[in-house]
Amino acid sequence: MIRATRTFAAEIDAALARLDLPALEREYWAQDEFLFIPRFLPPVAVGALLDDVKRLEPGLNRNYIPRHKKGGSVSHYAIADEGPGLLAFYRSERFRRFLSRLVRADLKLCPDDDPHACALYFYTEPGDHMGHHYDTSYYRGARYTVLVGLVQDSSSRLQCRLHTRTPGRDPVELAVATEPGSLVIFNGDKVYHGVSPSQEGERRVVYTMEYVTSQEMGRMQRLYSNLKDAVAYFGIRALLRGRVRARDLQARVQAES
Numbered sequence: 001m002i003r004a005t006r007t008f009a010a011e012i013d014a015a016l017a018r019l020d021l022p023a024l025e026r027e028y029w030a031q032d033e034f035l036f037i038p039r040f041l042p043p044v045a046v047g048a049l050l051d052d053v054k055r056l057e058p059g060l061n062r063n064y065i066p067r068h069k070k071g072g073s074v075s076h077y078a079i080a081d082e083g084p085g086l087l088a089f090y091r092s093e094r095f096r097r098f099l100s101r102l103v104r105a106d107l108k109l110c111p112d113d114d115p116h117a118c119a120l121y122f123y124t125e126p127g128d129h130m131g132h133h134y135d136t137s138y139y140r141g142a143r144y145t146v147l148v149g150l151v152q153d154s155s156s157r158l159q160c161r162l163h164t165r166t167p168g169r170d171p172v173e174l175a176v177a178t179e180p181g182s183l184v185i186f187n188g189d190k191v192y193h194g195v196s197p198s199q200e201g202e203r204r205v206v207y208t209m210e211y212v213t214s215q216e217m218g219r220m221q222r223l224y225s226n227l228k229d230a231v232a233y234f235g236i237r238a239l240l241r242g243r244v245r246a247r248d249l250q251a252r253v254q255a256e257s
């Protein structure tokens with residue numbers, strides 16, 4: 001596990017070293033805090049993440065909320081247990097430094113007990129989709145979303161509307177095929193987005209990572225966020241089990257320090 005984590009962190013470092021950061025920074029801001037990097041990870045690195053997906057997929061939670069979303073999700077808790085490459089990507093300090101520079105904010109990981117800190121989404125049955133929404137932060141600061149394409153054998157697309165809140169500008173519509181190894185980065189309050197429905201026999205898998213400027217959350221926001229995670233994403237049982245595990249882990253770390 002430790003070796004897999006180190007190897008994957010090295011893949012991220014190498015991918016970052018290949019980027020033209022000043023050019024990407026200009027593009028991100030010109031698109032009102034949205035960026036698409038088509039081939040961020042090489043196939044070998046995607047392969048390592050797909051090994052994690054294979055291990056985690058049998059435990060996914062499927063949900064259906066009429067007119068809003070349908071699909072499968074795997075939570076941060078399960079990824080922390082059985083997805084070493086995925087977790088190493090989320091926790092990579094160099095990746096977080098790159099993001100912080102890009103978005104001009106000091107980004108932090110979400111707390112360990114947030115099931116949404118990083119997650120896998122599966123659009124693998126006919127009609128799987130996600131209604132349009134903003135990734136509004138329940139934390140006190142801003143929230144940034146990173147999507148990593150893993151499987152795109154599908155006509156389903158990430159649909160984004162940029163410049164929705166830029167005075168005097170018409171919105172720009174994009175339909176993005178999140179091919180394996182591609183990266184999407186955006187400010188959750190600025191990009192109105194959804195996922196178009198998949199058809200019979202199609203398969204689309206994306207990895208999502210959430211970064212925030214504050215790890216603090218108000219009590220009402222916490223309540224609403226928990227409810228949403230249980231109903232719309234990961235299922236109540238998985239969340240309770242995960243929270244107990246996160247608490248145990250925290251207690252163990254405190255006892256050992």
Ligand SMILES: [Fe+2]
Pocket residue numbers: 133134135193
């Ligand atoms: Fe979203």
